[in-house]
Amino acid sequence: MKVAVFNTKRYERPVLEKAAEGSLIVFNFLEPRLDAQTAALAAGHEGVLIFVNDLADRAVLEKLSAGGTRFLATRSAGFNQIDREAAREFGVSLAYVPAYSPNAVAEFTIGLILTLGRHIHEGHNRVRRADFNLEGLCGFELRDMTVGVCGTGRIGTEVVKLLSGFGCKILAYDDEPNETVTLLASYVDTREELFRYSDILTLHVPLQPSTFHLIDQTALGMMKDGVFLINTSRGALLDTPAVVEALKSRKVGFLAIDVYEEEASLFFEDHSSDIISDDTFARLLTFPNVIVTGHQAFLTQHALRNIAETTVQSLQEFASGMPCTYAVPAP
Ligand code: NAD
Numbered sequence: 001m002k003v004a005v006f007n008t009k010r011y012e013r014p015v016l017e018k019a020a021e022g023s024l025i026v027f028n029f030l031e032p033r034l035d036a037q038t039a040a041l042a043a044g045h046e047g048v049l050i051f052v053n054d055l056a057d058r059a060v061l062e063k064l065s066a067g068g069t070r071f072l073a074t075r076s077a078g079f080n081q082i083d084r085e086a087a088r089e090f091g092v093s094l095a096y097v098p099a100y101s102p103n104a105v106a107e108f109t110i111g112l113i114l115t116l117g118r119h120i121h122e123g124h125n126r127v128r129r130a131d132f133n134l135e136g137l138c139g140f141e142l143r144d145m146t147v148g149v150c151g152t153g154r155i156g157t158e159v160v161k162l163l164s165g166f167g168c169k170i171l172a173y174d175d176e177p178n179e180t181v182t183l184l185a186s187y188v189d190t191r192e193e194l195f196r197y198s199d200i201l202t203l204h205v206p207l208q209p210s211t212f213h214l215i216d217q218t219a220l221g222m223m224k225d226g227v228f229l230i231n232t233s234r235g236a237l238l239d240t241p242a243v244v245e246a247l248k249s250r251k252v253g254f255l256a257i258d259v260y261e262e263e264a265s266l267f268f269e270d271h272s273s274d275i276i277s278d279d280t281f282a283r284l285l286t287f288p289n290v291i292v293t294g295h296q297a298f299l300t301q302h303a304l305r306n307i308a309e310t311t312v313q314s315l316q317e318f319a320s321g322m323p324c325t326y327a328v329p330a331p
Contacts, residue, residue, distance in 0.1 A: 001026070007051045034048070034056065046068060050075070058086035071314075073315065094327060097310045097311060100307045102158045104303040107158075109155075116291050150194055150205055151204035151233070152177065152178055153174070171187075171193075172186070200228040215229065229252055235263050241280055256291045
């Protein structure tokens with residue numbers, strides 16, 4: 001089975017090849033992102049693999065289907081970049097990797113809270129230039145905080161488990177509460193309550209129409225002054241210009257993001273010699289109380305191995321006509 005792998009990075013090629021050893025899968029590793037222009041590169045490939053910032057909308061799926069693609073898998077837990085309805089119409093089966101390592105993202109989330117809350121990044125920078133002054137580095141202790149976890153699926157649940165070791169008060173909100181979280185946190189009845197009572201608010205809901213710009217001016221208005229926001233889920237959960245205004249007015253005291261609404265044209269590539277034309281993103285980088293990472297929360301050896309093994313399993317199931325264990329849920 002010939003499989004075009006879009007948007008491949010050096011760190012994942014050997015892991016995918018190892019997972020496919022001894023199988024009939026032949027990978028064609030491609031550097032470009034999948035979009036309407038690059039879809040032609042997949043012609044003659046029955047399988048296509050994509051990642052978070054590839055685009056599998058109706059136009060792209062139509063082109064892939066015309067070129068002979070019958071199976072498309074995203075090497076990610078989120079699948080908001082795929083038009084599932086169009087895939088069904090064009091006869092392209094879909095797979096994803098629902099739980100390659102919730103721990104990877106959960107641990108990174110805690111890392112962001114501790115880094116920003118204790119100014120570890122700033123302390124590191126100062127010491128590197130022989131500045132041992134501690135002025136401005138006073139932090140907070142998690143045991144004094146109320147942490148709100150929005151979305152207690154796989155990742156949110158791991159975040160709650162990790163937080164429970166710090167002695168903080170944990171509030172949670174999810175449309176479908178789960179038992180593990182009930183033992184460690186207090187569910188609130190509405191999202192608004194979570195916004196209102198949290199000192200730290202971390203987002204773990206998927207991006208979908210009901211969560212687009214979940215954190216907008218109205219939501220920010222409900223929050224405590226100086227709230228600490230963390231988004232390791234999807235960029236468009238935040239109305240970023242509204243958050244920038246809230247940082248300027250100090251409504252938001254800290255912001256840590258691993259994802260950004262317009263990240264597709266920036267993340268996963270080296271733009272250090274380019275002029276950044278996205279003024280909102282550039283403004284974010286000027287705040288001392290903001291940390292931005294480039295969608296790296298997932299990136300652990302454990303996660304890469306699981307992504308590769310799950311994806312190869314899905315390809316093999318498709319090739320042998322078996323039902324796909326990790327099929328993307330129907331729209
Ligand atoms: P999941 O499907 O296990 O959990 C999502 C939870 O959100 C579910 O419990 C669901 O009931 C809840 N939910 C959905 N809509 C809601 C709403 N409107 N209000 C409240 N709760 C709602 O997903 P997961 O594996 O925990 O992943 C969460 C998200 O994390 C993914 O969708 C993906 O976008 C993101 N993610 C980011 C990275 C990264 O590297 N930064 C890596 C993996 C996943």
